[in-house]
Amino acid sequence: xxxxxxxxxxxxxxxxxxxxxxxxxxxxxxxxxxxxxxxxxxxxxxxxxxxxxxxxxxxxxxxxxxxxxxxxxxxxxxxxxxxxxxxxxxxxxxxxxxxxxxxxxxxxxxxxxxxxxxxxxxxxxxxxxxxxxxxxxxxxxxxxxxxxxxxxxxxxxxxxxxxxxxxxxxxxxxxxxxxxxxxxxxxxxxxxxxxxxxxxxxxxxxxxxxxxxxxxxxxxxxxxxxxxxxxxxxxxxxxxxxxxxxxxxxxxxxxxxxxxxxxxxxxxxxxxxxxxxxxxxxxxxxxxxxxxxxxxxxxxxxxxxxxxxxxxxxxxxxxxxxxxxxxxxxxxxxxxxxxxxxxxxxxxxxxxxxxxxxxxxxxxxxxxxxxxxxxxxx
Amino acid sequence: xxxxxxxxxxxxxxxxxxxxxxxxxxxxxxxxxxxxxxxxxxxxxxxxxxxxxxxxxxxxxxxxxxxxxxxxxxxxxxxxxxxxxxxxxxxxxxxxxxxxxxxxxxxxxxxxxxxxxxxxxxxxxxxxxxxxxxxxxxxxxxxxxxxxxxxxxxxxxxxxxxxxxxxxxxxxxxxxxxxxxxxxxxxxxxxxxxxxxxxxxxxxxxxxxxxxxxxxxxxxxxxxxxxxxxxxxxxxxxxxxxxxxxxxxxxxxxxxxxxxx
Numbered sequence: 175x176x177x178x179x180x181x182x183x184x185x186x187x188x189x190x191x192x193x194x195x196x197x198x199x200x201x202x203x204x205x206x207x208x209x210x211x212x213x214x215x216x217x218x219x220x221x222x223x224x225x226x227x228x229x230x231x232x233x234x235x236x237x238x239x240x241x242x243x244x245x246x247x248x249x250x251x252x253x254x255x256x257x258x259x260x261x262x263x264x265x266x267x268x269x270x271x272x273x274x275x276x277x278x279x280x281x282x283x284x285x286x287x288x289x290x291x292x293x294x295x296x297x298x299x300x301x302x303x304x305x306x307x308x309x310x311x312x313x314x315x316x317x318x319x320x321x322x323x324x325x326x327x328x329x330x331x332x333x334x335x336x337x338x339x340x341x342x343x344x345x346x347x348x349x350x351x352x353x354x355x356x357x358x359x360x361x362x363x364x365x366x367x368x369x370x371x372x373x374x375x376x377x378x379x380x381x382x383x384x385x386x387x388x389x390x391x392x393x394x395x396x397x398x399x400x401x402x403x404x405x406x407x408x409x410x411x412x413x414x415x416x417x418x419x420x421x422x423x424x425x426x427x428x429x430x431x432x433x434x435x436x437x438x439x440x441x442x443x444x445x446x447x448x449x450x451x452x453x454x455x456x457x458x459x460x461x462x463x464x465x466x467x468x469x470x471x472x473x474x475x476x477x478x479x480x481x482x483x484x485x486x487x488x489x490x491x492x493x494x495x496x497x498x499x500x501x502x503x504x505x506x507x508x509x510x511x512x513x514x515x516x517x518x519x520x521x522x523x524x525x526x527x528x529x530x531x532x533x534x535x536x537x538x539x540x541x542x543x544x545x546x547x548x549x550x551x552x
Numbered sequence: 553x554x555x556x557x558x559x560x561x562x563x564x565x566x567x568x569x570x571x572x573x574x575x576x577x578x579x580x581x582x583x584x585x586x587x588x589x590x591x592x593x594x595x596x597x598x599x600x601x602x603x604x605x606x607x608x609x610x611x612x613x614x615x616x617x618x619x620x621x622x623x624x625x626x627x628x629x630x631x632x633x634x635x636x637x638x639x640x641x642x643x644x645x646x647x648x649x650x651x652x653x654x655x656x657x658x659x660x661x662x663x664x665x666x667x668x669x670x671x672x673x674x675x676x677x678x679x680x681x682x683x684x685x686x687x688x689x690x691x692x693x694x695x696x697x698x699x700x701x702x703x704x705x706x707x708x709x710x711x712x713x714x715x716x717x718x719x720x721x722x723x724x725x726x727x728x729x730x731x732x733x734x735x736x737x738x739x740x741x742x743x744x745x746x747x748x749x750x751x752x753x754x755x756x757x758x759x760x761x762x763x764x765x766x767x768x769x770x771x772x773x774x775x776x777x778x779x780x781x782x783x784x785x786x787x788x789x790x791x792x793x794x795x796x797x798x799x800x801x802x803x804x805x806x807x808x809x810x811x812x813x
Contacts, residue, residue, distance in 0.1 A: 369643065369646075370644065371646065374645035374703065374704075377634060378662035378663045379663070
């Protein structure tokens, strides 16, 4: 071992970093920025605004319990709303967005324990869990006043027994659809720029729009295959029977799917199209493949933290909510959740907004990508 | 789509007051050119003298800061004109993952060449006919240069810009390439070839010696040598540049390579 040679190698790396200020800045700034973002998302998480309704279909006998629950809810900072006279009106209140959670008392109040029905939307199990916890707190407070209460959870969409995977699947499908296509396109187009092939390409009568469309089609094709496979694996479930010495097994995650897979596919396709062209655009600002990877903490990580993969956008601090509403992945995840969990179709205004935003973002990125492909590249 | 390029009885390539500035540096600084068709023009000069920028301006890949260029009677830049221009970049400009045939087919498609026999013909000319299926990563440096040349010529353009086409090419292949350039010129193609190898100058019909973005001298190799009073182009270049030709007296000189390396 030669200390001089080791030192020379270490010094050379330091010199390279010194001349690659972006990598140096990223090395130092990116972890702090991501941690700060994560800290803000977790510590400044806003308490969920909860509108709660109480239903007592058994008539006036349930009134004291409803009164107790309403008082406890108000004391806990929840907004009490009218959910109608029975379970059906309670479901309608949740489905129409007038209430976030409805507690339905049983018709007979004689049974012990008294089983109450808790109705939530079921679109965001993270939000549902927080609201059910709040409701359980109310019930506990009322229960200590002499009543023994039990909770039965019902959701409008999805299944109350849905596990974490059911919640994460739409978000992860959206995330992967964006992430891999972004990185692969970025590296591929950077090679075009640095390898001389783009210059050669631009010395032919090819139009910029043809290059962008060709890239979108080429990477779009593989993104399509990728997303199709992800969706089949995530949504499908195939039981393979035992064969000889091999035991039976299941393929696919069998995640609940309430809506049209084709509509979900449209959402993810628009997301991938935007990712392809954003990568072409950003490749202008990279000189090496390492610098393409350096876009991950800038482009991918904030979307993973803010777009609703792990935390509800509504629970983010206000300034971060503004940022979240500018990110394509927020709309991709919301759209996929609407379709897959809620069974939304094109008559749903939220889904229409999601698709419109993703299409708009794709058009913006296509335009930006086209603008960076100039015949004058030096 | 059929593209129509007006034919011109004038020079194949014409430039007036051509200037290209990058920041504080003028890479091309007021160049006038008139190249009649069917000849080989050599742009000779050291590295960084502005040859590549001049070629890119003529091919319409760079926008001049001042001045203008016309190729085949059409003002540059013109997208339809690019169908009649061949351009070989200084780097190989090939897709490493693709095979010889796939690269050639791709650039043929981009240039509008639909005749498969043209692809086979150009591959034979550059002696890669037996390498059709070979991936680029398995080719030698010389083979890559030959394929790069084939990609520039596959659509049989009447005007060809070749940026340092013989860099890294062995003497035998270099001879063959120049032989092919001559045959193209005889057939009416106008070739503009840049090089920093002065000895290649004598293979051209006309030379333009460039230094610091300016034309130092132009004419045939023998005319330039005669004007400088030297027996070789490298010495002529140095003398016309005002650099002493006595090696001991040369303080700093930009690299001028000779073919005898």
